[in-house]
Amino acid sequence: IQVDLENGDVLFYDTLLIATGVAGLTDAIPGLAEHTHSVIHVDQAEQALAAYREFVRHPGPIVIGAAPGASVLGPLYEYAFLIDADLKRRNIRERVAITLVTPEPWPGHLGLGGEGASRGAVTAALVDTKISVICNARTVRIDKDSFQVIELDAAGNEKQTHALPYAYSMVWPAFGGVPGIRTATGLVNERGLVVVDEYLRNPDYPNVFALGACVAQPEVDKTPVPVGAPDSVYSISKAGEIVVQNILALISDAPLVSYVPQRAKWLSDMGNNGAAYLSEPQVPLRDINWMRQGRWVHQAKIDFEKYFINKIRLQPGAQLPSAASQIARVMSQVLAQPGATSAAPLAAGKGKPLEIRLPQDPCTELRALARSLGREPDALAAELLAAAVSDAKTYLNASSVEALAIARRELLVADLPERQPGVEFHGGGT
Numbered sequence: 001i002q003v004d005l006e007n008g009d010v011l012f013y014d015t016l017l018i019a020t021g022v023a024g025l026t027d028a029i030p031g032l033a034e035h036t037h038s039v040i041h042v043d044q045a046e047q048a049l050a051a052y053r054e055f056v057r058h059p060g061p062i063v064i065g066a067a068p069g070a071s072v073l074g075p076l077y078e079y080a081f082l083i084d085a086d087l088k089r090r091n092i093r094e095r096v097a098i099t100l101v102t103p104e105p106w107p108g109h110l111g112l113g114g115e116g117a118s119r120g121a122v123t124a125a126l127v128d129t130k131i132s133v134i135c136n137a138r139t140v141r142i143d144k145d146s147f148q149v150i151e152l153d154a155a156g157n158e159k160q161t162h163a164l165p166y167a168y169s170m171v172w173p174a175f176g177g178v179p180g181i182r183t184a185t186g187l188v189n190e191r192g193l194v195v196v197d198e199y200l201r202n203p204d205y206p207n208v209f210a211l212g213a214c215v216a217q218p219e220v221d222k223t224p225v226p227v228g229a230p231d232s233v234y235s236i237s238k239a240g241e242i243v244v245q246n247i248l249a250l251i252s253d254a255p256l257v258s259y260v261p262q263r264a265k266w267l268s269d270m271g272n273n274g275a276a277y278l279s280e281p282q283v284p285l286r287d288i289n290w291m292r293q294g295r296w297v298h299q300a301k302i303d304f305e306k307y308f309i310n311k312i313r314l315q316p317g318a319q320l321p322s323a324a325s326q327i328a329r330v331m332s333q334v335l336a337q338p339g340a341t342s343a344a345p346l347a348a349g350k351g352k353p354l355e356i357r358l359p360q361d362p363c364t365e366l367r368a369l370a371r372s373l374g375r376e377p378d379a380l381a382a383e384l385l386a387a388a389v390s391d392a393k394t395y396l397n398a399s400s401v402e403a404l405a406i407a408r409r410e411l412l413v414a415d416l417p418e419r420q421p422g423v424e425f426h427g428g429g430t
Helices: 042-055 074-089 117-128 233-251 295-314 326-336 360-373 377-393 398-414
Strands: 002-004 010-012 016-018 062-066 098-101 132-134 137-142 146-152 158-165 168-172 208-210 264-269 274-280 288-293
Touching: 042 168, 062 074, 062 146, 074 098, 074 117, 074 168, 074 264, 117 274, 137 168, 208 233, 264 295, 274 295, 295 398, 360 377
Parallel strands: 016 208, 062 098, 062 168, 098 132
Antiparallel strands: 002 010, 137 146, 146 158, 264 274, 274 288
């Protein structure tokens, strides 16, 4: 009937939808919270990034792991492949041994059960990137400089113990409920996740619904080390549609709609590559089990992430800019006169600086600002321009975002070496 907020406020309700997300159960493994990093929440990811930047100055072994009972394991592989790609860009990959520790019975199991295309594809990708993997792994303790892992066989018996040294680590923990609901009697299971029926409502509180990662889901497959059920943004979005229908049905005394995950879809970034995965239905037995790899998946995920950040998190399209912002004023004028140009475009080529002519007053202000900050005017101008471009993109509507993507691709193609005068390719060389 009521929700008590942290600030002391009380919210009364007739119908409640819980979509709080989760907290990592970092106390499940001794040393996990003290010695490793996580990337479930933004603040944790920022701390992990800061530690990684320090790590690359003094590289050593890396251990990337998932705790027993962890679910939604796609990010575990993404993180490992992204680390591999970044180390290669820094030319220090050969100095870093990467070990993946997972409770899954094989790479690419992902909590889905059954064997499909993912097992061979993920295994091959790990071999290609020289990432070692330990499956059926139960991490029992994490010390300051080593992981203590017990590897089980297919029957669940102890096969081997491992003491894995590390200089940097990230662990994907098992999910638990957030503190506000973790101890709600009759609402949650032993991990603090919300128990729901086929209509996404709690059996003991029929006016309380839940969706997303905070929902308690049974394991799909029985494995030697527990592996949580999979989930995806796609299936959560579909659950959102169903739960809204059911809340309206409850209010109008109409029949509720049963929710069964029908399809799992992922785009997994692998650094310079990617994998698209489709399973229908989401749990065995499947009618479709499909996986494809290619750089196009990597680029598609980058494009979507940029779109999501620009359109959803920063500012929805067609929303009026703030009058207090100078960039907003400029963008308002540009959007009010589409296609208009204030000056003839300057010729530009790959590798050449962008020449910009400023009126006297702004130029003086820029130089004065740079001097007051102890910066070079050119460097400061470049940073401000980059920030302005990013800010300006948040004001674009859907059609403008699409036009921007097309223009970007055209410019990238035009800058390819084979498009430059006097350059010919023969047998892969120049």
